[in-house]
Amino acid sequence: MRALRREYLQALDLQPWALRAPAPAPGEPALPGAAAALALPAAPGDTDWASLRGRVSVCTRCALSTTRTQTVFGVGNERADWFVVGEAPGAEEDKQGEPFVGRAGQLLNSMLRAIGLARDAVFIANVLKCRPPNNRDPSAAEVAECLPYLEQQLALVKPKIVLVVGRIAAQSLLGSEAPLGKLRQQTHRFGAARVPLVVTYHPAYLLRSPAEKRKAWEDLKYARKVALNG
Numbered sequence: 230m231r232a233l234r235r236e237y238l239q240a241l242d243l244q245p246w247a248l249r250a251p252a253p254a255p256g257e258p259a260l261p262g263a264a265a266a267l268a269l270p271a272a273p274g275d276t277d278w279a280s281l282r283g284r285v286s287v288c289t290r291c292a293l294s295t296t297r298t299q300t301v302f303g304v305g306n307e308r309a310d311w312f313v314v315g316e317a318p319g320a321e322e323d324k325q326g327e328p329f330v331g332r333a334g335q336l337l338n339s340m341l342r343a344i345g346l347a348r349d350a351v352f353i354a355n356v357l358k359c360r361p362p363n364n365r366d367p368s369a370a371e372v373a374e375c376l377p378y379l380e381q382q383l384a385l386v387k388p389k390i391v392l393v394v395g396r397i398a399a400q401s402l403l404g405s406e407a408p409l410g411k412l413r414q415q416t417h418r419f420g421a422a423r424v425p426l427v428v429t430y431h432p433a434y435l436l437r438s439p440a441e442k443r444k445a446w447e448d449l450k451y452a453r454k455v456a457l458n459g
């Protein structure tokens with residue numbers, strides 16, 4: 230198990246010796262950071278996976294329906310403790326119909342394995358179910374149209390923690406314009422169930438900015454603590 234973890238930390242370009250979480254000081258709370266409560270409206274509509282999948286697969290609520298190859302619903306364990314949320318499908322995801330494939334997907338898998346999670350043990354989805362052309366940022370209107378699907382997925386999975394990767398997804402879910410650096414390392418709460426929500430960097434960003442991988446590892450350790458402690 231230790232060798233496995235070492236392997237995944239190496240995939241993050243991190244040295245295992247530098248990664249031990251400091252023991253909390255006496256009296257220090259187990260979960261640092263402020264809890265920001267959010268109360269988004271309940272998602273309308275579907276109460277089961279089949280009808281939700283069906284609706285998403287033929288959705289034309291925004292113009293991205295005219296440029297997509299296919300919708301990218303999400304994959305994974307429908308009863309997962311961890312729900313990972315990214316921004317939107319890219320070219321490869323649009324082609325394959327699955328979120329987080331390609332190099333960024335492989336790095337996400339490594340990040341999850343570093344904290345003891347197999348890809349198929351979590352549920353993975355994006356805020357948007359269709360690819361924005363040329364990988365542009367989603368518009369506010371597109372997010373508003375698509376977010377109810379993600380809210381419904383969250384209501385069905387009932388995870389113990391939501392791990393949000395990347396600025397766009399974090400800002401969309403939190404209704405915030407704060408930079409990612411101000412949103413990470415704290416426990417937000419999402420929706421009526423007040424599910425703990427933790428933010429970290431998008432793996433595609435980490436591929437471009439490997440110096441930030443150490444911060445991502447700190448975020449993953451933080452998220453693991455939140456998942457354990459609620």
Ligand code: SF4
Nearest residue numbers: 288291294358359375
């Ligand atoms: S991005 Fe979301 S709202 Fe827009 S067409 Fe696709 S599934 Fe529908």
